[in-house]
Amino acid sequence: MATVGQLTAGVAHEINNPLGFILGNLDCASDYIQDMINLLNLYRQTFPQPGEKIEEEMEAIELDYLLEDLPKTIDSMKQGTERIAEISKSMRTFSRGDTIAKVPFNIHEGIDSTLLILKHRLKANENRPEIQVRKNYGNLPEINCYPGQLNQVFMNLIANAIDAIDESNFGKTFTEIKSAPNQISITTEIDNAKQQAIIRIEDNGKGISESVKQKIFEHLFTTKGVGKGTGNGLSISRQIVVEKHEGKITCTSELGTGTEFVISLPNN
Numbered sequence: 666m667a668t669v670g671q672l673t674a675g676v677a678h679e680i681n682n683p684l685g686f687i688l689g690n691l692d693c694a695s696d697y698i699q700d701m702i703n704l705l706n707l708y709r710q711t712f713p714q715p716g717e718k719i720e721e722e723m724e725a726i727e728l729d730y731l732l733e734d735l736p737k738t739i740d741s742m743k744q745g746t747e748r749i750a751e752i753s754k755s756m757r758t759f760s761r762g763d764t765i766a767k768v769p770f771n772i773h774e775g776i777d778s779t780l781l782i783l784k785h786r787l788k789a790n791e792n793r794p795e796i797q798v799r800k801n802y803g804n805l806p807e808i809n810c811y812p813g814q815l816n817q818v819f820m821n822l823i824a825n826a827i828d829a830i831d832e833s834n835f836g837k838t839f840t841e842i843k844s845a846p847n848q849i850s851i852t853t854e855i856d857n858a859k860q861q862a863i864i865r866i867e868d869n870g871k872g873i874s875e876s877v878k879q880k881i882f883e884h885l886f887t888t889k890g891v892g893k894g895t896g897n898g899l900s901i902s903r904q905i906v907v908e909k910h911e912g913k914i915t916c917t918s919e920l921g922t923g924t925e926f927v928i929s930l931p932n933n
Contacts, residue, residue, distance in 0.1 A: 680753045688746050695739045702732055755781040759816045767910075769807035770815070772862065776800075776851060779819040786827050793834050796827060796847040803854035808862050808930055814905045818914075821898035822866045822926050823849065829870030829924060845869075855932060861912075862932045867925035873918035881916055906930070 709715075715723075755778035780787070780798060789795040830847045852865040873881065882903040906914040910930055918924040 676756065680749065681757075684746060684750055684753065688743070688750070691739060691743050691746065695736070695743070698735055698739060702735070705732070752781060754778075758812075759820075767809040767811060770810050770812040771807055772805055772815070772853060772864065773802050775812060775816045776819055776853075776864075779816060779823055783820070783823055783827065786824070793831070793839065793842045793847060796830055796849060799848060799850045801850065801852040803852070805853050805855060805862055806932065808932060810910055810930065811905075814909055818902040818905050818928065819866075821902045823851075825898065826866060826868035826870065826924070829868055829872075831870075833869075833871035856929070859929075860932050862930045864928040864930070865925060866928075867923060869923040872920040872922050873916070873924055874920055878916055878918055882914075 758774050758778035759782055787796045787798065826849050830849070834842055834847070848869050850865070850867045852863075852867075854863045855861070856863055882899050884897070884900045903914055906912045906928055912928060912930040914929075915927050916924065917927070
């Protein structure tokens with residue numbers, strides 16, 4: 666996992682350098698283009714009859730449409746590069762290397778980076794609408810922790826929630842799913858009495874039986890088919906939360922209703 670994190674951080678860094686160059690030049694290009702459009706409009710006002718050849722060329726290149734669409738094209742390019750910048754930032758946040766000692770970390774940034782990385786799995790496809798993510802963030806302070814390890818926990822729990830939702834959709838039509846939307850809720854809060862940060866990740870998937878719930882944090886235990894899961898995700902998550910952070914992770918579930926994982930971390 667550490668090697669993957671280093672690779673991800675390296676890729677994000679390499680993307681970020683040329684991206685900054687592109688974004689900076691797009692800002693300049695946008696200004697230059699607007700100056701030329703203003704000058705061209707002034708020229709057309711001053712010389713409304715430019716001549717037959719110029720008028721033919723203006724019609725051939727659809728000048729009016731070009732003047733309207735060119736700034737929009739530049740704006741869409743800027744939006745695209747800004748989107749890449751967001752992904753790059755999330756990759757760096759998610760793959761943040763851990764030090765020997767715990768460091769202050771914004772839990773919400775970790776969750777957001779995980780959601781962005783998993784966005785391709787949340788999007789609508791031919792079988793179901795987009796999975797809705799509801800974020801109810803409380804006023805959390807920065808938590809002393811190992812950020813890379815906690816991000817791994819968030820990845821495991823949210824990916825499992827998506828899997829559970831997709832499994833619950835088997836046999837349902839697109840319309841049926843749309844009428845009762847797939848949903849993941851993420852809630853954070855501070856328990857001042859216990860000096861703990863609480864993170865709740867809940868889905869409305871198929872739920873877990875009591876017998877499975879008793880084994881869910883055991884090493885190599887999985888209910889997924891061959892090639893779809895190793896049985897390590899929740900076991901590692903428990904180890905990170907309980908052993909590395911002296912916290913607590915619990916699971917509440919009901920078949921046909923959904924599942925909620927609650928993480929409690931010391932706020933010190």
